[in-house]
Amino acid sequence: MLLPGTLDLLILKAVSLGLQHGYGVLLRIEQISGGALDIEQGALYPALYRLEHQGLLDTEWGTSDNNRKAKFYTLTTTGRKRLRQETEGWERLVSAMSTALAAKGSAA
C-alpha cells in the first residue's frame, strides 16, 4: 500500500542508485524498502513512461545480465533536481506529521 504520489519518488530514488531496467527498478524498490513496500507491477511501466516523457528519466538500450536486449533508465539532471526537491518535501512532511502526532494535550 502506497500513498498517492510516492511511486514516482520511489522510482526516482531507485534509479538514482544506478542504471536499472524496468524489472530491476521493481526489485530495487522492494530491496531498499526492506520488502515493506510492494509495488503493483501494473503501475510500474505507466509511471516510467510518464517520468520519461516529463524529461526526468533518460533511457538507453543495452544488454542485461541474462544477455538480452533491455531498456535501461538513468536520471537526467532535471530528474536529479526533482528527486532532491521531493525528498526534502517528503522529509518536511514526515517531520511535520511526526511533530503533529507527537503533540500532547496542552495542560495550560
Added chain:
Amino acid sequence: MNRKTLRALLRRDKFEDGLDAELRHHIELRAADLTRSGLSPEAAERQARLELGSRERYKDEARAAFGLRWLDDLGHDLRYAVRTLSRKPGFLAAVVLTLALGIGANTAVYTIVDATLLRPLPYPHPGRLVKLSLIRPATPTRPSSDDALWSYPKYETFRDSQNVFDDVASYDSTTATLTGIGDPEVLRGEIVSGNYFSLLGARAELGRTFTVNEDAVIDRDYVTVLSHALWARRFGSDPSVIGRTIRLDRTYTVIGVLPSDFQGLSGPADLWIPAHAVPSSQELGDSRMHSRSVAARLKPGVSMEQARAATAQAGEIVNKTFPDPRKLPWGAIARSLDETRVDPVIRRSMLALFAAVGLVLLIGCVNVANLLLAQGTVRQREIAIRAAIGAGQGRVLRQLITESLLLSLTGGAAGLLLAAALVKAFDSVQIAGATLGLGRAIAGLTLHGFSSVRLDGAALLFAASISILTGLLFGILPAWDTSKASLTGALKSSSSSLGSRVRLSSLVVVEGSLALVLLVGANLTVQSFLRLSKTDTGVDPTNVLTARITLARPPASPQAAARFFGDLEAKTAGLPGVRVAGLSTCTPLSGTGCTSTNVSTPGDPDTPVRSGIYMVSTGYFSAVRIPLLQGRLFDTSDSHPVAIVNQTAARKLWPGQRPLGKMLRVPPLEGEHEIVGVVGDVRYEELDQPSRPDVYVDYTQNSSPRMFLYARTEANPTALLPLLREQLRQLDPNQPLDDVQTMEQRAARAVMRPRYTALVLGAFAGVAALLAGIGLYSVTAYTVRQKTREIGIRVALGATRSRILTGVLQQGLILIAAGTVGGIVLALGASRLLTGLLYQTEPADPTILTLSAITFLLVGLAACVIPARRAATVDPIQALRSE
C-alpha cells in the same frame, strides 16, 4: 511537443516494438525469479504474464503519457468516417462533385484576383512606389482627365520642383524592328529615363543597366538593355552579346541583360532605350507632346498624404512654367502605383466574377448541408446507439465534424485538379484578359498581373482554407442537429421532427434565392452581349486579311514611304485569290490605338471638332466595304489636298448642308482639305462606343511610316499569308509583317470580354440553378418519404391521387415562391455590381427579372414533380405495413 513525442509520433512501429521488447524482458526476468522459487517454467511464465497485465493497456498508457491520445481519437474518427462514407457512394459522389466544382472554380478565380489585385508588385518595397499623372482640364473637344500623360519638359520641371521623392522616372512604350540577324522582327520596347531601373530596384543579370549620364545628352548614347527572353530567343543566351551592336532604326550597343522576372511598368518589353537616344531633330523638348508616363519612389518617412500635397504644389510650378495656350489650369496628382495597376472596369468585372463564383460555392454548401441534414435523420438510430454505449454529445459532434471536413477536403483536392485545368486554360493572356475586361485596355501592370496567373502556394492555401471553411459551414448545423438527438426519442420512432423539416425548407429557400441572383446576372450579361454583337461595326469583316507594316528604317522621304506602300498594295492586289487590297493607318475596333485631332472649318476655326484621322488608300474602302454615300473616293489626279468624312463628321461640321466641296483644316497636316466624299460610320474604338467624327485623307498626299495592309480574298483569308510574306520579302527582306489577323478575328476580339463574361456567368448560373433544383428535389423527396404513412392513411380514407399530387406540389410551390421573392430582392441589390459592364441593358431590367424568375419557377417545378408523382402512387397497404 518535445523531441521524444515527435519520435513516437513519426515512428509509431518502432515505438511499439520498444515497448514490446521491454515488457517481454520484464516477463522473462520475473518468470526466472518465480522458477527459482519453485514453480514450473510454464506456470512461472503464466504467472509473470498475469501479474503484469494486458500489453495493450500499456501501449495505450504509454501513448497517453506521450500526449498522443488526440491522434488516436482522430485516427479512429477518420477510419469511422471513411467507413461510413464509403457505404454511401452515391451520397459521397454528389457531395464531392458539388464541392469540387465550387472550390475549383473559386480557386481558379482567386489565382487571377491574386495576380492582378492582391500580390505585391514585383519590385523592392512596392508600397513606396507612386504613379504621377497630369490633370488635364476639359476643352470643348475633349473631356478632362486626371490620368493624363506627361511631356518631357513637364516631367523634367516636375522632377526638379519637389523634395518628397527619392527619384522620378519617365517611361513610354514603343516598337522597333530588329534587322540584320535572321528574320526581321518587330520588338516591343520601353523608352525610359536613365534612373528608371535604379528607381525600380532592378539589377542587370549580365552587364549593367543605364547610368544617369547615358540619358543626359540628346543623340549621343545609343545604348540598349535587353530582356532575358529576347537575349535567349535571338542571341542564344550568349554572354558575349554585351558590347555588340544590334540594328533597330539605327545601331545600338547592348550594355546589359535583365533577369527573366523583370517586366517594365508599361508591360512586358523586349528591350529598353534611354529617352535621349533620339536624333536631335526629333522632339524631346516639345512641352505639348504628352506621351510619357511617370513613376516615383517616396523618400523614407514621407507619407502618401505629404506626397499628394507636394505633387499638387509641383504641379502648379509645372503649370506656371508651361502655361496652357487657352489659359486653362493643369495640375498633377500622385497615386499609389499598386492602386493604378488595374483598370476600374476590370476591377469591377473581377469582383462581379468573384462574387458570382462565391455564390455558387455557397449554394453548393447549402446543398451539402441539406444532404447531411437528411442523412442525419436517417442516422439518428446509429447515433443514439453510440450515445447509449457511452459517447458524449461532444464526442459525437466531433465525429460528425470530422466527416464533414473529410468530405470538404476530398472535395477541395478534386477542386484543385479542376482549378489546375482552368488556370491552364487561362494561361493564354488573351483569354484571361478577355474574360475580365482586357478587351478595353490591355496595358502596363494589368498585363503584368495576367501574365503571372499561376496555381502557387497562395492559391493552395486559399483552396485549403475554403475547404475547411466550407466543411465547417455545411457541417456544423447538421452535426449539431444530429448529435443532440435524444436517446429515447430516436430509438422510439423513426419519424422526423418538424424542426428539422423547417430547417431543410429554409435552407432550400436561401439556396433558391442565391441561384436566382445568378440567373438574373447571367441573363443580364447575355442580353448585353447579344445587343453588343448585333451592333453594326460599319465594315464587312468576312474574308479580309490584315497586317501591320512598320518601316524598319526611316524612309528617305514621305514620297518614298508612299511609293513603298503603293507598290505593296498593287502587288498584293495581284496575288491569286485577292479581290482587292487597301491601306490605312488604323483598323476598325482597335480600341484606343487610333489617332485623333481637332479639325475645324475655315469659317469657324474657334469651335474645333475632335475627330479620328486616317491616311488611307482608295482600295481600303472597298476592301472592308465601307459604303460611299455622297461624292467620290480619292483620285490619283487630285492635285490639291482632299479629304473624305464620315456621316457623323458631316452632320457635326456642316449640319443641314451639303458637305461636298466644303473646306476643312486637319492639323497637323498643312493647308485646307476639300471634302470630296462622305462615307458610312465605322466603329474604330470600342463596339460599345458610338462612332465619332472621322476624317480620311489620301496616303499619297500624307504618308505614314506605319500602315495596315488589307486584302479581301475569295475564300479563307489566312491561306494568303505565306504568299504575302514571300512577296514582302521580295520587296524588302528586312521588313517584317506584324499584328497579322483576319478582320473577323479583330471583330471577335472586340466582343471577347462581354462574350466570356456572359459565358462564365452563364455557366455559373446554370450550375447554381441545377444545384438549387437538386436541393429542392431532395427536400421534397425526403418529405414524401417521411410522410409515406400519413399519405397511406389519407389514400385509405379516400383522398384522390390528384389531391395528393397537388398537395405535395403546393408545398414545393411555397418554397419556390419564397425563393423567388428573396432572389428578386437580392438581385436588385447585387446586379448593381454589373453597372458599367452592361451594354444598353439596365441592371434592373423588368423583362430580365421576369424571365429569370420564370426559368427558376420551371426548374423548381420540375424538381417537385418527380417526388409528387411518387407520393401519388403510394400504395396504402404497403405504406402502413412499412413501419
